[in-house]
Amino acid sequence: MMFSHSIYMYHHIRGPKWMTTTPILSFYAMIGVAMFFSITGFLFWGKVSKDDNPNWISLFINRFFRIVPLIIINVICIVIVYSFYAWLSERNTHISYDLIYWFDFLNNTKKQFNGISSAWVATAGVYWTLVYEWGFYFSLPILWMLGRKNRSTAFTIGLIFLIIYLLPGLVQQISFYVRPFAFLHFVIGMLVWEVKNKIIISKKVADVLLLFSVGYILFFGYKTGEAVYDTSSYINFFIFLILLLLSKGADLWGVLKFRIFVLLGEASYSIYIMHGVVIFTLLRIAQYLNVSDRYIPFLFLVSYVTTYLVSIMTYFYIEKPFIFHGKKIVKLYVKNERD
Template sequence: MQTVLNVTMPILSFLICILVAYILGKTPAFNFLNARENRFKSLDGIRGFLALSVFFHHFVITYYWKDTNIWASPPEKMFDNFGSVGVAIFFIITGFLFISKITKKSTTNWVSLYKSRFFRIVPLYIFALVVISLIVFASSEFNLHVSPQVLLKDYIKWGLFHGGSLNGFSDTRRIIAGVDWTLKYEWFFYFCLPLISLCISKLKKVGMFFLVVTALILFIQPLYIFSFKTNYLILFCIGGLASYLVKYYKPSFKITGKTASTFNLLFIITAMLYPNTLDIFHVFTIAIVFLLTLLGNDLFGVFTLRSSVILGEISYSIYLLHGIILYLLFTVAFPLEASSSLLSDFLLLMPVTSVVVVLISATTFLLIEKPCMSIGKK
């Protein structure tokens, strides 16, 4: 029974989210998508499912956290990989998009690029931090439990995407499910772009080879530098390689059809069930899923549905805010007593929680993300 629910509840949640996104797509708020032309529509579509996968990962972690008081990867490998695979493909997509951007023209407007990134990422992050702060200070009855200097230092750390406790509240990062850790890797990659651009433009294929070999070495023999794990760099590199191949070899074909979708599905299932998370075979499997999707495979049409594209549009809100929603639901509003309930019972709440996450994420996308992105493009 447990195994059946482990599989069926995420699938049901995906389907319900598609339905909710379909309804949202009928509103005028998302009419801006009608005028969009996108070469890589399947990539837009997959992003929503990646963000939801990370949400499912933390949904199950929340159950075990309430049971053991330990925030750790869930014992079920599928739920563990939901998080790892989702983040890995997000990093690959980032590598692909931004290496494509900096190699598209002979010169890059770096001020414009960093301005757009700031207004894309930071406003919603500030909103999340404000909500986190309200929860933390409400929990302490709005009393200051640390010195102003310590509190300022704590906020500076959060501003650098390296947050810890706030006001001495030990579970601060649990409120956001710890997802902020990926943003420091994103920004590290963004700040490396001028160097990468210089390396590629001046050294051509030799520069590309050097970057790939460096990333591969740092994957096989990872270093830990100021809380950065260098093994994640290979994921950005895979995206960059894909960008290079698309630009210089210009594949005119698309890997579509039921046979290709079947292979893509098999690779997705393998990636989700593989026991050794993010080893070289796992990364290879994840890369194949990305490449198949990049080359037009839409997984039986799912990734190119308007509903999927809408989920992709709001994926950053889903990713950044789902932890807050889980905390408010199962720690504040309806405190979960995991010791008195089974995981199978808790999983039954996944579909309805998914609806809440999607609706709130759509709202924050329209009210915060979209207006701020427009400012960033000016």
């Protein structure tokens, strides 16, 4: 995703037009988002589906401290970068009240400020996925009530039917902007949770199938599923299969347990949120210094390494401390509730 967005940003800054010359990288980025949604569906349906009385307040407190602090840090970084950019380009440096929309973590309205249009580019456009993730969290109480216990599997399969066959037509009828595919991938994760204990597969076979599935997506997926978010895409089957295999312990013969991959997985949210502002900043500096296009590949490499370093720091010094504080608040809340 980071590689894809760097190309989009380059063309926007030099164009200006948000476009890519490497659609296959965009395809891989879409796979990443689909897996992100599916893992969310898997984890949180697993938390609540069999619970007789989920503590919804605790769940939302934990989610708030997991997601929002890094968003605030990211927005502050973007404001600083844009303010400095506005000053260098002799634009109006007065920040309007529209900036408050940037701190709203529940919607995707990111208005321009400092007289700079398309200010959202510094986010790499990733915030829309968080809107859908919050939508899934808020839907969990309803999903829990409708699909409790022994009905969970049937309910989940029914949701897939609704999303694939009914929702797209309904959306088209009412002309309302929504992406039905986004909900499909959450439900794919839910379905994996429902069937994972009903499917017996050895780790060796799981590793082989995982290697095949990843290989198919990397080498053939683009030809059969350019529109990952299309509910008719074959890719959705492989997203289901990959998540199922991972849930059964597949790790590509231990490769996925290497410390570097574990660390990148832990810092993946930071990478996802912070890569936009890092790449945007370096590209704007290059533009200001009139850096030749032949150095752009090197600049991209520097931006990727910088993103990884920044993301590791934000994971250890922003994410982890706030996750810890969130858990402390939940413990106090649960204790007071019992008392």
